[in-house]
Amino acid sequence: MxxxxxxxxxxxxxxxxxxxxxxxxxxxxxxxxxxxxxxxxxxxxxxxxxxxxxxxxxxxxxxxxxxxxxxxxxxxxxxxxxxxxxxxxxxxxxxxxxxxxxxxxxxxxxxxxxxxxxxxxxxxxxxxxxxxxxxxxxxxxxxxxxxxxxxxxxxxxxxxxxxxxxxxxxxxxxxxxxxxxxxxxxxxxxxxxxxxxxxxxxxxxxxxxxxxxxxxxDQLRGSQQNRVLVQPSDPAQLVAALQADGLSAIEQTPDGRIAVSGAEPKHIADVALKAGVSVYGIQEERVDLERLFFQLTSGQYTGAPMPGYQPPPPGFAQAYQQQAPQQTGYHTPPPGYPAQPGYPQQPGHQGQPGYDPQQAYQQQAPQGYPQQPPQGYQQQGFDPQQQAYQQPQPGYQGQPGYDPQQAYQQQGYQQPTSGQFPAAPDHQAPPTPDSPYAPPPGGNQQGQQGQSGLGGGA
Incomplete structure (x- = not known):
């Protein structure tokens, strides 16, 4: 209907x-x-x-x-x-x-x-x-x-x-x-x-x-501007450059990034380049329904913080980022390089300045193997697994200088004594048994003869 x-x-x-x-x-x-x-x-x-x-x-x-x-x-x-x-x-x-x-x-x-x-x-x-x-x-x-x-x-x-x-x-x-x-x-x-x-x-x-x-x-989306999130090397310098360029809708996010409304990512990148500010990340955040929903309904049922929780002071994220390059082992990355503290540009990594194959071999060699690397170590065609670790060492069975007596003692055994083991017997045959059912000496031969005579009588 x-x-x-x-x-x-x-x-x-x-x-x-x-x-x-x-x-x-x-x-x-x-x-x-x-x-x-x-x-x-x-x-x-x-x-x-x-x-x-x-x-x-x-x-x-x-x-x-x-x-x-x-x-x-x-x-x-x-x-x-x-x-x-x-x-x-x-x-x-x-x-x-x-x-x-x-x-x-x-x-x-x-x-x-x-x-x-x-x-x-x-x-x-x-x-x-x-x-x-x-x-x-x-x-x-x-x-x-x-x-x-x-x-x-x-x-x-x-x-x-x-x-x-x-x-x-x-x-x-x-x-x-x-x-x-x-x-x-x-x-x-x-x-x-x-x-x-x-x-x-x-x-x-x-x-x-x-x-x-x-x-x-669509009208609700149009009432809000998209914003660009920037992660600069110097937030204060970038903010000053953006304001000098005529942008005023600038705020700092809780994670230390700069949020700029009413501008395109390319324009912000150009301003940062002219100001000499390195940019480690930039992305455009488009207005979605979830963000608009939170703006319109925020505060109705906001959860309370955990007991004992203290919110960070204003500018905490920015201050932390400015202090990070002074930490031990931290290297300031070049422009455009992701900041990864200590890796892989550290001495001791094969192919990096300061790499010592002698020290690396000693750290890798198992216990009991020579601490000096064999000739040709780390050269082209050299296989340490085949030519270093599996080479039998002096004292190994079948090699010159092998002493089975010494090897026996190295394995935790001692020479047996007469008190631990009985003396070897001086004859191989056991003594004659006392049982009445035992055959007499030479009985085996007699039995064979008797069996032969019975057979003949039959």
Whole structure:
């Protein structure tokens, strides 16, 4: 049913919960043909505003109208507004198809519409699965399918990307933009500012229940200038040169860099070159939605510092950078060279001034090997692993001068004594046993003869 204008008009909306003012005199308009982001920190009144818009909460003052009327006065609300505030309102024992058919019957749409929207949101293969086994992202898709059942003119979605994977988020972005380009109205609330920035055309930013900004995202960006961040060798000298060049929007960041607004990086680099100031880093910081959001909503819920934390004094970062070159082992890098204290321009590194292969060999040689490097060490074609470490040393078995007696003692063994081992026997045969079953001396020969005689008698 697309006979309405599709406009959402909120005027002077206020909601008081006892002494707490959740929403205070909120006003904005959402036009058809665009995606509008409804943004604000936690507790800013976003969900309360959406619930008043959908007739779930009665406002203390003000109005929230859809097509010029309150939500409760719409003839068939599901055919005008599709809304998702929570993705958990699903019976776990119902299949996705049956869940949608219940809502389809209430809206007066045919059952076939359930299968159409399931295919649209990517749940066609899960139509006969019970919703209780769905993941959070699948439940979010099912909730969106429910909102699309009546083919509404307006979509109102609270955190629609919650639980979606990156592919699902990209699909949702394209779907919402296409939905708005068809002349319909989309209002979304989200904390994913980077994703919202890629999706929306208009923004409504609220803080403490009040409207902080309402209008085009491009206009909001245009109200702020991009700035250039510079890391110079002498911040004070660069600031003086920039001011002499006519630039006044200059500030120092907490990390010691210089932030310049209203100038291009190339122009700042030219000024630094003329002033004789080395620049170790320069980058342009473009205005994004996150930075604008923080500027408009800062201070509502700022966390307290850790107990005992003392903030650094003003200019701490700059003073630290000026003191760094005097530290032990620090070498001031040439212009354009990244500052890396002590590496690799230090004596003792092969190929650098002061490198001593004699000292390096002694540090690398294992214990027990000669401390003097062999002839040809560090020359072309020389392999210390093959020619130095694996060369057997004098005293090694098979080499001249090898003494097994000395090697035996070096390995921790002592010569055995007569008290440790019995004397060697003076004969090889054991004494004659005393057992009556033992054969007499020479019995083996007699046995052989007896066996021969028995054989002959047989």
């Amino acid at each position: 697309h006979d309405g204008s599709g406009r959402i008009v909120v005027q002077g909306l206020t909601k008081q919960f006892g002494p707490v003012a959740a929403v205070q005199n909120l006003s904005f308009t959402v036009e058809p043909g665009s995606v509008t982001g409804f943004l604000g920190p936690n507790g800013a009144g976003k969900t309360t505003t959406l619930r008043m818009l959908l007739g779930l909460v009665t406002p203390t003052a003000g109005t929230a109208l859809i097509n010029g009327r309150p939500f409760t006065e719409l003839g068939n609300p599901g055919r005008v507004v599709g809304a998702v505030l929570e993705a958990q309102g699903v019976h776990p024992s119902r299949t996705a198809r049956n869940h949608l058919r219940v809502y389809a019957a209430a809206m007066g749409v045919p059952d076939q519409r359930a299968d159409q929207v399931l295919q649209l949101v990517g749940l066609g293969a899960a139509a006969d699965r019970k919703a209780g086994g769905f993941s959070l992202g699948m439940k979010q898709r099912l909730a969106l399918a429910t909102a699309l059942l009546g083919d509404p003119q307006i979509l109102v979605l609270d955190e629609p990307a919650n639980g979606l994977d990156p592919e699902g988020i990209a699909w949702l972005r394209q779907f919402l933009q296409s939905y708005a380009r068809s002349g319909r109205t989309v209002l979304i609330s989200s904390h994913l500012l980077a994703e919202v920035e890629q999706t929306v055309d208009q923004v409504v930013i609220v803080s403490r229940g009040q409207t902080m900004y309402y209008g085009s995202l």
